[in-house]
Amino acid sequence: MQDMNALIDNLLERHHDKLNTRAILIERNAIENAYPAMKANLTPGKWLVAVDDNTWRVAGERLAAVLDENGQEWERYDVVGHEGEKYPMCDDERIAEYQQALVDSGASAGVAVGSGTINDIVKLAAYNVEKPMACICTAPSMNGYTSGIAAVLSDGVKTTVPCVAPTVVVADLDVMAESPQRMVQSGLGDLLSKPVSNSDWQMSAILNGTFHSAEAMEIIEAGSKMLDGVAPKLPEQDREAVAGLTGSLMLSGLAMSVAGSSSPASGGEHLISHYIDMTAHSFDLPFDFHGCQVGVGTLTSAHIYERLQALDPSTIDIDALTNNLMSWDDYSKVLEERFGILYKAVAKHAELAYPTPEVYRARLTKLVAQWDEVIAAIRQTLRTRQSIEDELRAANCPVRYSELGVDGHRALAAITWSKDIRNRYTILHLAWELGHLEEWAEEALDILY
Secondary structure, X not given: OHHHHHHHHHHXXXXXXXXXXXXXXXXXXXXXXXXXXHHHHOOOOOEEEEEOHHHHHHHHHHHXXXXXXXXXXXXXXXXXXXXXXXXXXOEHXXXXXXHHHHHHHXXXXXXXXXXXXXXXXXXXXXXXXXXXXXXEEOOOOOOOOOOOEEEEEEOOEEEEEEOOOOOEEEEEHHHHHOOOHHHHHXXXXXXXXXXXXXXXXXXXXXXXXXXXXXXXXXXXXXXXXXXXXXXXXXXXXXXHHHHHHHHHHHHHHHHHHHHOOOHHHOOHHHHHHHHHHHHHHHHOOOOOOHHHHHHHHHHHHXXXXXXXXXXXXXXXXXXXXXXXXXXXXXXXXXXXHHHHHHHHXXXXXXXXXXXXXXXXXXXXXXXXXXXXXXXXXXXXXXXXXXXXXXXXXXXXXXXXXXXXXXXXXXXXXXXXHHHHHOOOOOHHHHHHHOOOHHHHHHHHHHHHO
């Protein structure tokens, strides 16, 4: 554990100019040890501490005692769910409410006590009013603690919004290890997406000339090494294993901050999860933790990548594909039928990503001409579907859509339609452009439903 913390401290120092995070504490009794780092990195004055009933019980009360002992002025803010919600959501309304509370209370800084939702609410609201914030983590459930983005449900669509990462992140290992097992499984599922999300990132860099960061990849690889041997020990609440998982999650977020986008950690598999989230919210359908959905989405993307690698590039008929490309006007009508009340929110993202015939032809031409280079690039991080599934199973993570409560029709829609909810080129987009997405999606579902 000392080596892990030394590595994290070294990365914070090396990338000081690109990171807002100044201190990360991963240890037992981290909450009791956190005040010096918080005092050094948060503005003096009153701190507005955001909690819900659960996070107050598992970590908030301990933090309150520490703040009181040190004479730190603070005020409690409760994040509450709306009627019919199983959990509070990070949406425009909740962000605005906390943001207004920051202003009305005269707080000098925000403190999030929670995991994905509360952290994202606080960091985006604090960013909007130019105040620093810290996060007291309550579960190793996702990689967003140290990222400079927030996942927000805006106009019914799950999207990522740029902001600033917490200046201080505190992960008490007893709190993290004793969090619900489904949340621990979620964290592992989120991290095991990297083999396919990084392949998406490499592929887009070659085919579209989009930005790719060797520095961010180095951080991702360091985080991946922290997961060695971790999965089978997580159900036992092993503290060393939870430390490895937590450290890897922190590095994943730092990689996103260094890259300036979520690309190092989010590809087509995340779009599948976001589709499940947005349809759950809009149509009152079942969903699971984000990382659990990502884990099953990762297995889906891995299958599609295996089918891509088996493809003979000489069979790609560029003329036929280009001639059959729908106009945007015609495709937008398809989207309206698919997404219904979500159409307007989806269309603005889909239109940005939809290719003109010229762009489409040029991309397919480059793919065929540089086929060996593309395949070699994606194989740098890619793993087989079975190897990823084995690791997920070792931690009792869900590995089938049915285990997420997602029926077959919705799962197929998530795979084949989710590419349109975000302007980012992924394996889902490439499979669609090759005319194989529906075929490969149905094959994936035969295995993964």
